[in-house]
Amino acid sequence: MRSSLDAVPVFEPGVTRLGAVSHHMNFNENHFAPLPSVLDVVRETAASFNRYPDMLNNELVEGIAEHFDVAPENVAVGGGGAAVLQQLLLAVVDQGDEVVFAWRSFEAYPILSSVTGARQIRVPLSGADQDLEAMLDAITDRTRLVFVCNPNNPTGTAVDHTALDAFIDRAPEHVLIVLDEAYRDFVRAPEIPDGIRRYRDRPNVAVLRTFSKAYGLAGLRVAFTVAHPAVARAVRKTALPFGVTRLAERAALASLRAADELSARVEAIVKERERMRGALRAQGWPVAQSEANFLWLCTGERSAEFDEACQRAGVLVRAFPGEGVRITVGAEPANDIVLSIAAEFARS
Ligand SMILES: Cc1ncc(COP(=O)(O)O)c(C=O)c1O
Numbered sequence: 001m002r003s004s005l006d007a008v009p010v011f012e013p014g015v016t017r018l019g020a021v022s023h024h025m026n027f028n029e030n031h032f033a034p035l036p037s038v039l040d041v042v043r044e045t046a047a048s049f050n051r052y053p054d055m056l057n058n059e060l061v062e063g064i065a066e067h068f069d070v071a072p073e074n075v076a077v078g079g080g081g082a083a084v085l086q087q088l089l090l091a092v093v094d095q096g097d098e099v100v101f102a103w104r105s106f107e108a109y110p111i112l113s114s115v116t117g118a119r120q121i122r123v124p125l126s127g128a129d130q131d132l133e134a135m136l137d138a139i140t141d142r143t144r145l146v147f148v149c150n151p152n153n154p155t156g157t158a159v160d161h162t163a164l165d166a167f168i169d170r171a172p173e174h175v176l177i178v179l180d181e182a183y184r185d186f187v188r189a190p191e192i193p194d195g196i197r198r199y200r201d202r203p204n205v206a207v208l209r210t211f212s213k214a215y216g217l218a219g220l221r222v223a224f225t226v227a228h229p230a231v232a233r234a235v236r237k238t239a240l241p242f243g244v245t246r247l248a249e250r251a252a253l254a255s256l257r258a259a260d261e262l263s264a265r266v267e268a269i270v271k272e273r274e275r276m277r278g279a280l281r282a283q284g285w286p287v288a289q290s291e292a293n294f295l296w297l298c299t300g301e302r303s304a305e306f307d308e309a310c311q312r313a314g315v316l317v318r319a320f321p322g323e324g325v326r327i328t329v330g331a332e333p334a335n336d337i338v339l340s341i342a343a344e345f346a347r348s
Contacts, residue, residue: 004095008114011107015311023334026316028153028183028294030216031330032265038217041254045247053246056236060249064224067256068196074226076235079243081182081210081223082108084235085147088206088225089116091234092144092176100138101147102130104154104323106180109147118144128155128288128296132167139175146171149180150195151187154318154326156290161193168205176231179207182223183292185214185266186273192291196226203228206235211248213293214266215255222248269293273329279339283346298324302345309341 024031034042057077065072078084085108093099095117101109103122113120121143123135130152139146148167151158159167164179171177179195193199195207206227212218222244225235255262277295280287287295299306300322307319315337318326327338 002117004114004117007120009107009110011111015307015316023315023330023337025310025328025330025334025338026318026326027218028213028292028326028328029218030213030265030269030293031328031334032216034216035255035258035261037258037261038251038254041250042220042247045250049245049247051246052242053244053249055242057244057249060222060244060252061224063253063256064226067259068226070196070200070226071229073229074200074232075224076227076232076239077222077224077244078235078239079223079245079248080221081180081208081212082112083221083240083243084208084210084223084225085109085178085180086112086116087235087238088176088178088208088231089113089118089145090238091231093118094144096142097144098140098142099145099147100135100143102135102149102152104320105130105147105149106153106182109149125152125155128152128157130157130159132159132163136167136170139172141174143172143175145176145178147178147180149182150192151183151291153182153292154294154320154324155288155296156292156294157288158187158189158192158291160189160191161198162191164193168199168202171204173204175204177202177205179205181207182210182213184209185263186270186293187291188270189289189291200226203230206231211252211255215252215262216265217248217251217255220245220248220251222252269329272332272335276327276329276335276339280342283339283343285342285346294326294328296324296326297342299345300324306341306345309345310338313337313341315341
């Protein structure tokens with residue numbers, strides 16, 4: 001086996017199935033069932049899955065370009081955000097190059113970096129926030145790519161445009177900055193930049209978006225990057241052939257058409273997020289402002305215990321033993337179960 005695989009952490013998703021589980025709040029999925037209009041398109045498309053999809057996904061690329069007001073040459077797609085992140089890494093990283101990211105952040109960063117043969121440089125969070133100054137200091141001549149997760153998974157915090165502008169201005173030109181905006185649609189603070197709008201002309205910034213979260217297509221696997229044409233071209237070259245299925249492509253296009261309906265769902269999730277955060281803070285938990293569809297609870301040494309209490313109540317959350325638990329905002333009754341468990345923990 002390649003020696004670089006020794007550094008690949010094995011993804012440990014925790015318990016993913018429970019006999020009596022009724023609430024999945026562990027993977028930051030959208031808890032709403034697929035939109036009927038999108039489901040209809042998927043059903044109709046299913047009749048032809050004996051055929052390969054369009055290898056270049058031209059229709060989807062054009063649909064995304066139109067929706068986000070960019071040129072098709074700025075867009076490249078892949079089978080989910082994780083795949084697009086891997087395509088970006090494969091586009092710029094050679095064996096032994098360095099990839100910088102904050103830690104703790106999205107669990108795929110260390111895995112994908114190591115699989116591509118890169119050295120991973122983890123920069124500790126400052127509280128719940130990414131420390132962009134320290135990340136800048138961590139860049140060397142060998143650094144090829146930096147992940148900025150905005151908002152950050154699992155803490156939910158986001159960096160504002162002042163900090164991000166300064167970071168991007170000062171980062172050396174040989175470094176590709178991947179601005180991971182998987183949760184962009186849940187952002188409400190006006191000072192958090194929309195990466196596509198703000199950094200579209202920067203040749204060293206690639207913005208990642210996914211259809212898995214706000215659009216509710218996690219199981220279909222489709223995502224994209226908006227980047228400089230040279231970067232987008234390279235990302236197309238590193239894609240797995242036929243990696244975005246016709247089902248995913250048509251569902252993504254139907255979802256773009258259903259933007260208003262989806263926005264109403266996102267708004268409901270944001271409202272629940274704020275209700276939960278308010279309740280948790282009233283219980284005494286120091287919950288940071290989240291701009292995503294989840295909240296981070298610093299349960300420290302009691303994280304596993306908290307996780308078990310949730311499981312007993314039929315709820316799956318994502319626990320990071322010794323650190324905290326990430327709770328995906330779900331439907332109101334499920335959120336209330338977690339709130340009552342948190343209240344019990346706060347009291348004891
Ligand atoms: C920060 C971040 N980026 C990217 C992704 C990729 O999501 P997907 O592969 O479902 O598109 C996720 C999923 O959890 C995430 O949390």
